[in-house]
Amino acid sequence: MTKLGVKGVLLVIIFIIPTISPVMATEWKSDGWIKNLIGPERLATGDEFGCHGYEGININEGDWIIDGCKNYLLSQTNSSRWGVSPISYGVPSGEINSLTAAKLVNSGFMVVGDKVDKTPVGLFVANRNGGSLEKNVANISILESAEEDSLVSIYWIARIYDIKVREDKEALKWLENNDNIWFTTWGEWHNHKISSEDISYNLVDDKLYLSLPNINESNDWSVPGSIMLASNSTLFSIINSNGNTIPILNSSDQNLKYGYRLSPGGVIITIPRGETFVLQFDSFDINSSSINPLYTFNNLHHGVTVVGHHVSNMRESASDFLGSPILFTWLIERTAEPEFSWPIIVIALGTLIATPMVIKWLLLRDKNQTLLN
Numbered sequence: 001m002t003k004l005g006v007k008g009v010l011l012v013i014i015f016i017i018p019t020i021s022p023v024m025a026t027e028w029k030s031d032g033w034i035k036n037l038i039g040p041e042r043l044a045t046g047d048e049f050g051c052h053g054y055e056g057i058n059i060n061e062g063d064w065i066i067d068g069c070k071n072y073l074l075s076q077t078n079s080s081r082w083g084v085s086p087i088s089y090g091v092p093s094g095e096i097n098s099l100t101a102a103k104l105v106n107s108g109f110m111v112v113g114d115k116v117d118k119t120p121v122g123l124f125v126a127n128r129n130g131g132s133l134e135k136n137v138a139n140i141s142i143l144e145s146a147e148e149d150s151l152v153s154i155y156w157i158a159r160i161y162d163i164k165v166r167e168d169k170e171a172l173k174w175l176e177n178n179d180n181i182w183f184t185t186w187g188e189w190h191n192h193k194i195s196s197e198d199i200s201y202n203l204v205d206d207k208l209y210l211s212l213p214n215i216n217e218s219n220d221w222s223v224p225g226s227i228m229l230a231s232n233s234t235l236f237s238i239i240n241s242n243g244n245t246i247p248i249l250n251s252s253d254q255n256l257k258y259g260y261r262l263s264p265g266g267v268i269i270t271i272p273r274g275e276t277f278v279l280q281f282d283s284f285d286i287n288s289s290s291i292n293p294l295y296t297f298n299n300l301h302h303g304v305t306v307v308g309h310h311v312s313n314m315r316e317s318a319s320d321f322l323g324s325p326i327l328f329t330w331l332i333e334r335t336a337e338p339e340f341s342w343p344i345i346v347i348a349l350g351t352l353i354a355t356p357m358v359i360k361w362l363l364l365r366d367k368n369q370t371l372l373n
Helices: 002-020 040-045 063-074 099-105 138-145 170-178 186-198 313-320 342-372
Strands: 022-026 048-056 086-090 111-114 151-156 181-183 200-204 209-213 225-228 235-240 261-262 265-273 277-283 291-295 301-313 328-334 337-341
Touching: 002 170, 022 200, 048 063, 048 301, 063 099, 063 151, 063 337, 086 301, 086 328, 111 186, 111 291, 138 170, 151 186, 186 225, 186 301, 209 225, 265 277, 301 313, 313 328
Parallel strands: 048 086, 048 328, 086 111, 151 301, 181 301, 301 328
Antiparallel strands: 022 337, 200 209, 209 277, 225 265, 225 291, 235 277, 261 265
16 A cells, blocks of 8 residues: 555656646737738738737726737738728627726727627627628528618638638628629728718809818728719719819729719719819709718628638638638737746656656566565
8 A cells, every 4th residue: 555655646746747837828929920911912902900809808807908909900910901090899799898898999999799789888889690601501591681781790710619610602602793792891881981971062153062071080090981962963074172083983893992983873972081072063953952971882782791700810711712802800819828937847847857767766666575575
C-alpha cells in the first residue's frame, strides 16, 4: 500500500501541475486579412465592416469592448467607402440594457442587430428577416416575399466550432440574378434613408435647385440620398453647382452611386452629400409636381445584405464570394490568444524532464524491492 501511495502521489503531482497552472488570455488575435488583400478588395466592392466585439465577452457585461473593437477596426480598415468609423454592431439576442445602448450611441454606432427584442433609444435595429445563407438552411421563399423598400438581412457564418459551413449556391445564384434588388449594407441602407429625407428644394424661375447638406459632426458617413421627381414639365438639363453634367443611371444599376435617370414615374435623382443639383425645365409648375424621398436606391424593390457574424478570419469568411455582386456587412470579432508566462514555461519544461526520471526511479525502486524480497 505504501509503494502504491508514493507512486500515485508522484504521478498525480506530475500531471496536475500543468492543469492547475494559470493561463491568462490577456492578448487578442489580429486578422491580417482585414488589412491586406481580402479586406481592401471587399471594401472597394462596397462592403461594410462593423463590430461584433470580443470572443466570449457579453457586451452588456463589458462595455469596454465597444471602443476596443472600434479602435481595433480603425487600425485595420475604413468601415465603408462612405465613411471611416464603424457604425454597425452585432449584439446578442434579447434586450440591450440602457447603459450599453447609450455607450454604443456615444461611440458613434447607429445600427445594431440582428435579434433584438426592443429598439434601443438612438439606434436602428436591423432584424434578421432573410434567414440564413447556409446550405440546406436558406429559404428562397422568404427572400421572395420581402416588402417594398425594406432591408433584407441574411445571416452568414463561415465556421461553427471546427465545422466549415457551406453556402447555399442556389440561393446565392437567385440573389445575384434578381434585378429588383439593391445590393447594400446595414450602414449604407440606414444612412441613404436619412439622406433621402434631408434633400431640400428651391425653385428660382424655371430652375429647380435640389440640395443635400453635409453630414453632421456625429456621423462621418457621407452617403447619397435619392428622390423621385414627378412633373409634366420637360427637363432640359441637369448639372451640379460647378456646372458639371450629372452621370446617367441605368435601370440595371444595383449598387449605390449618384446620378439620374428618366423613368415612367418621373425622374429618379441620387445626390451626394454636400452637393446641389440644378434642373432646367421648359416651364416648371411646383403645384402640379411632386418631390418624394426614395428609400431604395434607383427605385429598386428592396435592399439586401448578407451579414457575416463573428468574423475573425476574413479569408475564410469571404473567399467563396469574391466576384459576387452581393454586398456584405462584416461584423468583426477578436478571438483570444493565450499568453504564457515564463514561470509556466519553466514548470512545463521541468515536468517534461522530471517525468521520465521519476518513472525510471520508480522502476528501479520496484526492482530493488523485488530482489530484497
